[in-house]
Amino acid sequence: MRILWLSHLIPYPPKAGVLLRSYNLLLQLARVHDVDLLSFVQMGYLETFYPSYESGIADTRQALSAFCKHVEFIPIPSEQRPLGKYFLAAKSLFTKKPYSINWLSSPLYSKALSRLVAENRYDIIHFDTISLAPYRLFCPSVKTVLDHHNIESHMMLRRAENAHLLARPYYWQEGLRLRSYERKVCSHFDLHITCSELDARRLLKVDPGLYVKVMPNGVDPLYFCPSGRSTADKTVIFVGSMNWYPNVEAMRYFISAVWPALKREVPDAKLHVVGAHPPRSLLDLAQLDPSITFFGFVSDVRPYLEEATVYVCPITDGGGTKLKLLDAFAMGKAVVAHPIACEGINAKHGENIMLATTAEEFVSRIRELFADSSLRGVIGGNARKLVLSNYAYDSIGKDLCESYERLCGLGSEIKR
Incomplete structure (x- = not known):
């Protein structure tokens, strides 16, 4: 199969929660299928792992190109100007879509996605967060999958409960608007994947008619393995x-x-x-x-x-x-x-x-x-x-590939 993976961040290096999940699922798919990557660049991650923007872009591109057929990065508009995220958050109080969706609005990304869809016959397009859902409009006649690292409305409403009194109204309205947006757009995707049965139930409360599969977060047990090093006391x-x-x-x-x-x-x-x-x-x-x-x-x-x-x-x-x-x-x-x-x-x-x-x-x-x-x-x-x-990624990856193949009606025709 030919798969296009749309990402809200560069899924490398696999050294933090969301990066670990995205990198490993992407890698598992690419071991069996041809995968292209169109990714936004979140500056915060590059600044954490690399001494400069240039070195981060070069290293991540090289690493991901080792198993992706095509790799393309797009900057996030709100990160291109001082205090851009804060201005966008304030502006989003008066827009139809909440901040969590407006955050990734980009003409450059739209143009790149339109070009890739026109030039390639993709079997599946994977959206790695609901913040990318507006780009579903650029993918007619293609099977689409939406990955939920969290159920965003639930997480935002929970944050409202725990937030400082002055911040609570902002998170509350964001959570309610996100829930409304989820109810509006989730049915436009052919398959939803969640991290757990609990999140699957939370998503089905938003829309009981969704097709949901659980692909748990995982770990590489060969990498994370006790070496016999002595344990410090207390x-x-x-x-x-x-x-x-x-x-x-x-x-x-x-x-x-x-x-x-x-x-x-x-x-x-x-x-x-x-x-x-x-x-x-x-x-x-x-x-x-x-x-x-x-x-x-x-x-x-x-x-x-x-x-x-x-x-x-x-x-x-x-x-x-x-x-x-x-x-x-x-x-x-x-x-x-x-x-x-x-x-x-x-x-x-x-x-x-x-x-x-x-x-x-x-x-x-x-x-x-x-x-x-x-x-x-x-x-x-x-x-x-x-x-x-x-929770080993090899077995999780196998389940993911089989789910994508069934979505396209391929079943056991794929040779591994």
Whole structure:
């Protein structure tokens, strides 16, 4: 089959949640089918991983061209001028479409897409977020697939519940307008894929008539694999991009509500936070406590994961599934997490994860794991088994290819 993959970001390098999912699904499709990529450029990701725009564009183009037949990048208009996103957010309060849709409006992208569709006979066009849905108009007579990394309206409404009082009305109206937009456009796509059964149910509440398949987030268990490195004593770790609001709020809560209580019971405990762009407010808190270390972006997170005693994920916001948890599972780590952080992952308390909903429970679970290496081994070992049986990208990729082939009526005709 010939597939065109439309993306809201350059899906490389595979070192953060959305990048991991998009890169691996794209790679799995390209192993069997001919895939072209038309991608927007999100400057924030390039700035995180590369010293310059030019080097980032060159490296990502080379890496993706290794398995994509055609690779083309388009800048995001609002990123081309100072404070462009803020002006667009304000303007979007008075437009028919919400900011989350207006964000990727681009004449250059429209022109590039029209050209590719005219020059090629695509069997399927993949839209990697609902923010790209307006470009469905440029794809007549082609099967279309919409990927939902999150159910965006649900995530925005949840954010409204947790936001500062002054910000709450903005997120609330954005969430309601997104839900209205989802109801209007989702039926125009032939197939929807979600990260979890939970997100599939959320999407079907928006429109019960949609054709939805679950393609879970995954992990490469050969890459994320314990190497036998020794574990540091009484060390807690959290991994996540620190410019994403659920991660920031999770660490703000953990450092202010959980960490002081844990330190009273385990005075020599240490907290390691790994992830790019930690905000000044959190760095200031860490300066007051030498047991807290922010490492920023690291090129290889595996040594940090393996050396930690316990992995924590106190996230109570966002949507989709948390790939950071799957990485920790694959590394055989004992994880303590809030139930919301585990949404979409078939994990069970006391078997392959420890769940906590209050500061007191986080302290109790972490202290228990600190004290019992056998329990850590059992929880971590079961977590890796869960990944191997349910969340390896090779098997997820096979399911994705088969779903696309069935959509085009090809079935078993494809040779692998």
